[in-house]
Amino acid sequence: MGARSVRPKRSGHPRPRHPRPRPLRTFIAVAAAAATLAAGCSSSKSSPSGADVNSANQPKNPTLVITANDISGGKNGAEADWIQKSLIPDFIKAEAAKGITATVTFRANGVDDNAYKSKLALDLQSGTGDDVFALDGIWVGEFADAGYLKPLADVAGTQVDDWDGWKQITNAVQALGEYQGKRYGVPNGTDGRVIFFNKKLFAQAGLPTDWQPKSWQDIYDAADKLKALSGVTPIQWDGGVPMGEATTIQGFLPLLAGAGGSLYADGKWQKPGKSFTDALGFYQKVYGGGYGDAVLQQDAKGRDKSFSEFAAGKIGMYAESDYMWRAVVNPQGGTAPMADRDAGVGYALIPAQTPGSGIRKQDFVSYSGGSDWSVNPKTKYPQAAWDFLAFMNSNAETVSRIGGAAKITARTDVNTQVLAADPMLKFVNDKVLPITSFRPSLAAYNDVSALVQKAVADVVGGKSPDEAAATYEKGLEALVGAASIAGGS
């Protein structure tokens, strides 16, 4: 997997022990009805603890509900179809062979990632929640701290660490499901960020179709040429609050890394320094200079719209992860399919600001993330849930999963088998992952990310990078406390 940015196993914050707030005495006086209601809400189901869970004494008729932000015919449609038509029937068959009659249903979602996160958190908080669910790797810390997730070994026992699949998953990818050194989920795979470009438009603008920028200036120069084409937006570089995490990981972080900075290093959050304002300066140049569509960044559906525009040949360059290639412009099952994807879409590494100015003195940079599958600690059938998780991440099922649409999976054995068939994903696996960085797996990350999105949106909206960085710094200090911030990069 190669080099990675600092990814501490332990959170740097001291965790003060606070007494639970005592329910106010007035409540008791309110009404008996209210009290019963409250009791009903707070009583937790008793489920077997990890130590008792094993395949020998499990119930013979487990019922599982599986959920993910996948929906047939929509978001991650290929995966939704695979889960419903292939994975679940296969699993039921495999369980039947062991004498177990499993009932498994899939609950589909097709919404923005943040809406999915809120729903998941609310379900888990209220003590319901589905038995097995997918979640973004960067939510693991928050969910674990909230008690919505427990280490897999606490839920399903020692069999978790004995699972033979771990050997096939590199440490960097395993870390996507870890928090404070413990395994909370089985990673689904990983991704890498590149610049996609429309070869047809590049040819029209007199640019090479095997374009590879070496610096930000090269990107500006290409944008200048693309600007001459009518009806074409030269660059889409995610930069709006409605785009949520996409703005941080697709847009800002590769720029920050390209200017040699990171949000978190050596156990401290970083005060916004020159690399931070330089990264914001890129946005100023793109959206202030007429290379990008500033209004689109504020549109509630801006991300989906920009996908359609890219597919329609109206956007020249687009910074995205390989998700774009396999789930958006994919002629088979993409949300904005391009029939001529293989010939018409090019991809290039994201350059550092200037050669060698990137993080770890790199010439090119990227950021990676990935999602996990995990088990609800309150599931009534922890054994069946773990069996499902192990089954879905077995070699055979992983191969079956990517049957329709290749993807960089968590398993190296599968990757070597299948990635050769897809040049783009092979490119990410071979060229991007060795230079990539990962986001800090800290519970506070998502709040910091929201501040980053705000800063970027401010610059896209016309504020100066210095002003936006100052607001970010103030917000960061209020969020994590001055003691957790180191002095500038």
Next chain:
Amino acid sequence: MARPASPAAVEDPAGLGRARAAAIAAPALLVVLAFLVFPALWTLYLGTTNYRLTGFAARHPRSVGIDNYKNVVQDPAFHHSLWLTFEYVLGSAVIGQALLGFTIAWLLRDASGRLKRLVEALVLLAWILPSSVVAFLWSGLLDRDSGTVNTLLHTQGTAWIVEHPMAVIIVFNIWRGTAFSMLLYSAALTGVPPSQLATARMFGANQWQQLRDVVFPHIRGHVLTNLLLISLWTFNDFTPYQITGGADARSQILPVYIYQTALFDGQMGLGAAIALLMLVINLVVALVYLRLLRERRLERAA
């Protein structure tokens, strides 16, 4: 009071006695306690904690006293949202819906049955359609690239929802909610004696004078009730979220602001504090209107 009553009859008009009356009212009161009083107190309590949707504070919320309330009251973002809510209520409900609803009712008071029914049906349609459906339709109408409005006005490329978010949700809410005011005023206008209007006209009163001196005194109670209901509804209206998506601070009216704070940012404690302030504002608005209504009744009785 129209007729004098003995004090005993006023205190116990049904003759049930205190115990039996309490027994009859108890189930209803319990429901009110469980679904109104308890959630309100729970909100008050949550507002004093740093409770969050995820993270450490979700499992171990800590009491922060009145810090949330203090922070909210001093927060410019809250002031901004409150001001937007005021604009929204004033623009879309008090001025927009009430005025437009009254105008339609007034113009249609003598219209023939068919025309009246047609207009009423059209206005009502906006009111009875599910909000998720109309929000979707409006997003389509106002779409930047292929929206109907841009096609009709030849303003291709205008992103109405992004460029004029407040205007969009105000116009939307006028369109959506005018039916209620129209119906209420139609009913109220039937209570204005035609003889008085005829007399006024005989004395040469113009339209405005008729409205001011004949119609308005008759429907003042209805106007107040109408304004009370629509301003409270509009104050608590969440539908704009479905059009704007909620992320744009320029159109975050209070309900949307609370949603963003509590669920999107996960700050449940802070969100609860804002929600409680909102409840207080609701109560104050309701009290003012009820006060006015009572004065009106007392005037009438005198």
